[in-house]
Amino acid sequence: MRGDGVTMPGVLVGGGATQDDVARAVxxxxxxxxxxxxxRYFVRRVPRDDxxxxxxxxxxxxxxxxxxxxxxxxGRRLWAYxxxxxxxxxxxxxxxxxxxxxxxxxxxLSSDPSGSDAVVEAxxxxxxxxxxxxxxxxxxxxxxxxxxRILGLKETTARNRWARAKAALRERLxxxxxxxx
Numbered sequence: 559m560r561g562d563g564v565t566m567p568g569v570l571v572g573g574g575a576t577q578d579d580v581a582r583a584v585x586x587x588x589x590x591x592x593x594x595x596x597x598r599y600f601v602r603r604v605p606r607d608d609x610x611x612x613x614x615x616x617x618x619x620x621x622x623x624x625x626x627x628x629x630x631x632x633g634r635r636l637w638a639y640x641x642x643x644x645x646x647x648x649x650x651x652x653x654x655x656x657x658x659x660x661x662x663x664x665x666x667l668s669s670d671p672s673g674s675d676a677v678v679e680a681x682x683x684x685x686x687x688x689x690x691x692x693x694x695x696x697x698x699x700x701x702x703x704x705x706x707r708i709l710g711l712k713e714t715t716a717r718n719r720w721a722r723a724k725a726a727l728r729e730r731l732x733x734x735x736x737x738x739x
Contacts, residue, residue: 581624588631589620592638599639603646604653615645680730688723695720 596616600609619641620627628634681689687709694705706716 585621585624588627588634589617589638591631592635593617595635596638596642599642600646604649608649608653612642612645612649615649616642619645676731680727683730684723684726688719688726691716691719692723692727 593613597609597613600612600616604612616638620638623641627637681692684692691705691709694700694708695702698705700708702716702720703713705720706713709716711719
């Protein structure tokens, strides 16, 4: 309890104002002077596009923990910066984790899953639709029917395309092997 009379949400306190209205007014009066400084704090620590989100998160914490915030301006400023520091740290940690996950996902995608330039070249000779069907089945591990659904094909159409694409790929690879001899 802060001792400023703001305790019960929704209770009328006079003049038609509720205690929520009074709490918002007190919060606004006491926190608004800190907002520009807090925003600059975040701009110096996180990408500018994220600074507003971090400020919003800080204000949300201040609102939720308003009963714990010191009543004096100096103490309130220190407390707000303590919250801001934790918000910035959490943001940077989240960004670091996101980058690690993105790098882990991209690593296998950047390597050649086919293992052979001849296969990639033979695959390139097929239509884009047949290439994608083969990639979904061979590289991504989907069944023919599943790959067909991903591509918006009926299962029978997917099976016919799969058979045709396999035959064309096999013929192309066989021709390349014969030419290499």
